[in-house]
Amino acid sequence: MTAQLPPLPTMVVGSLPQPDWLIDRERLGHQFPPRVRAAELWRVPEQFLAEAQDDATLVTIRAQEEAGLDVLTDGEIRRESYSNHFATALDGLDLDNPGSVRNRSGIDIPVPRVTGEIRRPRPVQVDDVRFLRAHTDRAVKITVPGPFTMAQQAQNDHYPDDRALALAYADVVREEIADLFAAGADIVQVDEPWLQARPDVARKYGAEALTRAIEGAAGPVHVHLCFGYAAMVAERPDGYSFLPELADTPAHTISVETAQSSLDPASLRPLRGKGIALGVLDLSTPEVETPEVVADRVRRALDDVDVDKLMLSSDCGLKYLPRASAVGKMRSLARAAAIVRAELG
Template sequence: MPSLPPLPTSIVGSLPQPEWLVDHEKLAGQFPPRVRAREIWRVAPEQLAGAQDDATLLAIRSQEDAGLDIVTDGEIRRESYSNHFATALDGIDIDHPGSVLNRSGKSIPVPRVVGPVNRPRPIQADDVRFLRAHTDRTVKITVPGPFTMAQQSQDDHYGDDRELALAYADVVRAEIADLFAAGADIVQIDEPWLQARPEVARRYGAEAVTRAVEGAPGPVHLHLCFGYAAMVSERPEGYSFLPELADTPVDTVAVETAQSHLDPAQLRPLRGKGIALGVLDLSTPEVETPQVVADRIRRALDDVDVERLVLTSDCGLKYLPRESAAGKMRSLAEAAAVVRAELR
């Protein structure tokens, strides 16, 4: 892994996809899709892979131009953070989807589990290779976590929600190994439903995360969030599932603090882990000044291990205008430089 400065900067995962690639009105109508949503792509199927490569290059350059230290592929090839991976597995019927209730209590179509969940091949290894080939910075790739995928599917095979989550953990574990082998420096698993379904998560969420991450050949971050700001406008002031992650083998826990105004004292149970601190408010396209972002960073310095602190956005930037996302990333990089100087 390339050397990183103190307080390295990154985004959590997603960046806005160009209008020439994705129909944003159709994308917003899916919010975000759990099964396939091929209709959002503006490019013909036979030209789509090349167009996604071009847009991914733009995403990489935008992060480099902003001055970020850890670069992702922006999740440009994905219709959502989870369906790109979840619908590529065996044992899943996406042509006859099931349904679950989302955070808002609305029934949404989801993959239906009809047999043993298996991974027929590495799913995102080529994405990592492309990313690694086009930047010399530290690279991070994201994959949906096992608990979240289990909650976003209808089980018509296992008959036990814990067993389903552990089956997803096994495929995530195998994917993580292949992602590091393909050149990833950091792998992030996205687990927003640990927060959305804390009662269920307390029964086996930490177990599923541990099974997916244990023995990983590199550092694994776990992103715990309240959902996209475009979809979930109201943020609670605290996490319902956070101390439970202290004994899991994840290296770093990514949390949101900007829009939620999270009390940093809630992070103290995780003092043994790295914290990726979300300090960009994505509920508005307005670009915060570096001074505002720096103040959000300073609030947490007494409650985290500063030597293991990473500075990030809140949840993904996918639903923001591209110019807003670029401006927010620049403010993040400039704020990090300010706080680094203060800590010398």
């Protein structure tokens, strides 16, 4: 680990709001997160886009530092969605003639169409990690979409079944994780929201695909489960449909939301022995919680987790919040951690 972490280290799940001068936030907020490329969302001409994304990422890094977070991400500033940046960089896809799947809201959306062997022609996010590592001395985390989620977000016109597709995705995720740690990542987070969204399918091969992707990683791998962005999925169940199944995977830490869903912390008990990244920021409202409100959300989970392995986080990405709200919520998270640390001695 680059920086020594305090007890109850703080971080966000991954994404942070992109500036309005960089991306059309109004348009972004009124469509489901894209699974194919959506270059039309960017406001900056292509020849200047990479430089603009770097500048916006620097602003995001500084915002996290100034808020007092212990583990920083790049805010996923260069991505149109959490998954399409990586998923569309692979070989074996027909992106010009996309397929279709029904998303978690019951709407058919365009997705990559798998027409050949899934391959990773080159590292996808290594430069992102290097940029992040070069601009902070704090611990850094990078996120990558998980194999089960990517398989559910693709139309399979090549592999014999969806399990084979998920395992092919697992192989490219494993390759990427190795390169991300070699490039300086302290933590790699694998985003697997569809394990929660499609538990019946996930129980058949979700844990198998995840294990194949993360086994033997050179550093701690976090697995993020959520109920979806609050801006897109309003109804939250009060419990996870796929959680105990993660106990036997090689995941170092499981990232869960508790603020928006009012999750009963007792449901985390099957994961004792693993780290928990506890989501304690409510992203369904731009209102900034006080540090004391956030601290209360932490306290209610302390009896059900291994406190020495507990990290504090946002429920999900902050991508769709106003930037001022995101900054305020990050500050409240850092201050809540200080409150609870003092109580625990």
